[in-house]
Amino acid sequence: MTAVLEVSGLGVTFAGGVRAVRGVAFGVAPGEVFAVVGESGAGKSATALALAGLLPASARIQGSVRLRGRELLGLPERDLAAVRSKEIALVFQDPAFTPVHRIGAQIAEAVRAHRRVSRRAAAARAVGLLRLAGIQDAAAVARAYPHQLSGGQSRRAMIAVAMAADPYVIVADEPTAGLDPPVRARVLDTLRTVQRRTGAALILITHDLGLAVERADRIMVMRAGRTARIGPAATALTGPSMPRAAPALLRSVPRLGHTGGRANAPTVLAVHGLVKEYPARGVARRRMRAVDGVGFDVRAGEALGLVGESGCGKTTTLKEIAALRTGVVFGRDAASLSAAQRRELRRDLQLVFQGHALDPRMTAGAILAEPLRAHGRRRSEIAARVPDLLHLVGLDPAHAARRPDELSGGQRQRVGIARALALDPRLLLLDEPFSALDVSTQAGVVALLRGLKTRLGLAYVIAAHDLAVLRLLADRVAVMRRGRIVELGDAGAVYGTPAHPYTRTLLDAVPPSPPPRERPGRTVGDSWPGRAVEGPWPSRAVGDSWPGRAVEGPWPGRAVGDPPPDPRGGCPFRTRCPVFPALAAPSRRRCAEQDPALRHLAPDHAVACHFPSQGEPR
């Protein structure tokens, strides 16, 4: 095996003396898929950036990175520019395009960076590359601006950039982070197809050991900046020299199979017929319903999960509750409150935001002190409370001096939770609290939230797209689709005997755990994790979408290649329903004419379907 890329003794030290990478060594052969696996903070991303010389200028790098025999470390900036994308290309964790330039132009830039081609030829090549990356309406996407793409489209466009100059090595750093399972599988397939076509070596950086085992030829497990283990993927799970880090990763993969019961406690939140409209784009005076008549109640000490694919209205529901304009909160009608009463009530109800909504310029201590100060607590009281709060969420009081960028993703999420707890609330609204975290960190945050729930008697409303993780925390579940609740009830019932066909498809897309022992065949398209929930890809599949909206997109009416609008009247799910085609004609007519309302199957299990599957376990 002749290695196209050879790394030895690689060390990265950040300003402030943090040693992110310490003596990592590996080699990658042409056409090989090499996975780098590790928990967050293990030094994976720092390794990726070091390979392409993209670390911040303040970082110190040691060791050697040889690409086809040529040493890359220490090359002047000008020579590095010539190497990047032509010899080594990167696919980033977050799709990164300059917001003011069109996608096609930015791909053409990569084409023209290394070859003398005309603008027109480069533009044509950009469209071709997008098509290769699996985008159907490539011409439209090339003309689009970055913010107009859905999450899946952006990743594919990033892959198109990586292919632009036929590199020898493609480094993909968590290329599927934050994507829904169905889209994730398709993006990975695309990456693999592209890599096979170009014969490049693929370095796949991920926190997901299961994914690495399935997709890679060889795996390197990193821990605390060092190589913990390196070897063929087939033996990664069974080999005798399995490092301790890997079982920890494996154990933390959430499994299905835990039940909860309805608490007999006072109702802290009751929502009925919640509607949120946004002005639609284009068509005058038409309005888009992001949330369309959602209703549920939450009791003290109970956790309600709002699940559904991105864009189903989970976050909007949370925001509407937090705005305290409607609903019955702690027994009081929010609509009739005065401004002062609302402000007081706000203390009892706190939002925990997705990922890293922390001010990068403040220390953790200052972040925790802020709500206390805003509510007029004394300085001495605040000084005593901050260490308590850190302790409460499993952090060390010394963490108070750190700024968000000096904390890991899990620690940041803990600070976010601690901030929400500062004022002793009774209800927490959590928006995708796990989506930015790797699996083992997720497990820690889940355990923390469960502990807090029992110890402090908190109630939660948790919006999440990851059903498996939610299962570990939620007592009750509301499955949302296009702004409506299609199934609501006890978590055990909804997960165990899902009644709505949509819930069943969602559950089918959850990866089985633990990951398969033997390596599955690499058939493109139908492999774990995640089968397509609905329809073919790309723009339609992503497109369980309501008029003018990509499911993954953050806002209605922006995605390129809008799917056709819904048929009027009847059950909105019937066009994608697996049950509908099998029904007899009179039953079908009922689905086509009547929009099903939520009705009870059991005391705590309701479904919006005319023909729910009753009592059949999955």
Add this chain to the structure above:
Amino acid sequence: MLRRCLGRMVIAVAGASLAYFAATLALDPRASLESRSPRPPRAAVSARLASLGLDDRVPPARRYAAWASRVARGDFGATLDGMPVRGELLRRAGASLRLVVAGGGVGWAGGVLLGAVGASRPRGVLDRLITAGALVTMAVPAFALAVLLQTAAQGVNAWAGVPVFAWTGEYTPGAAGAAADRLRHLLLPATVLTLGQAAMCARYQRGLMLDALSSDWGRAALARGLRRRTVLRRHALRVTLAPMTTFAAYGFAALLTGTAVTEKIFAWHGLGEWLIDSIAADDVNAVAACGCATAMTVALVGLLADLAHPALDPRARP
């Protein structure tokens, strides 16, 4: 868009009205007229004030209503000396506009450039020089800057033996080569404005550029194989243009009447100078006209910035 226009108009009207009330309540045109020598008879002063719409025996609200209905028809009334305000206002606004467009425009462009240059090698020699220069310029008050420039220009004139620079008024009466003469007069006062604007813009631009370069898309552009210089120019500079334009627009509105000190020192007969002189002379109609002009400029410039923003940033497009 229409709603934005309306909103801006409401703000402009409110601003102009407030300016009128401030002027009519704080200034005392009667005292100003009575202090003239020979002292005019009381009845004559009252008649004069009444003809100007400034009779202090009429309640302010009625005076305002009368003023507003005149202004709505384009009539700004007359100064205490009986000159029509409208003509003077237009002449003064023109003079200020020439100065502010020249000084502010060059200052903005220069500031953006200097900020970008500084950000291209942060903490390099050039960056430190630019930063130090900007901070010193911002710390020195405009009148000191103006006097320093005048002194320097005087030295140059003495050394050259011919008047290279000129610093009183907009032009030398009766001089040959009118355009060149005007330019010569414009140079020094415009430089004062340029320095102030450039210093502020440079600081702002530098911060925006550094944020842009360390952003995800900045790094991704480098990963695409582009040179650092190309990333700076084609991506970072381009992205920062949108916020810089809004910044410059409101800076421009503030300059239009904020140049009073500079105009005064260089005997540049613009709006700022007029405002100060009119306040000193208790000339309500002139002060109210200045307030009107400022309010309208802010509204107009805000509207232009709103129009420019979608052109520069696709995310703001409908």
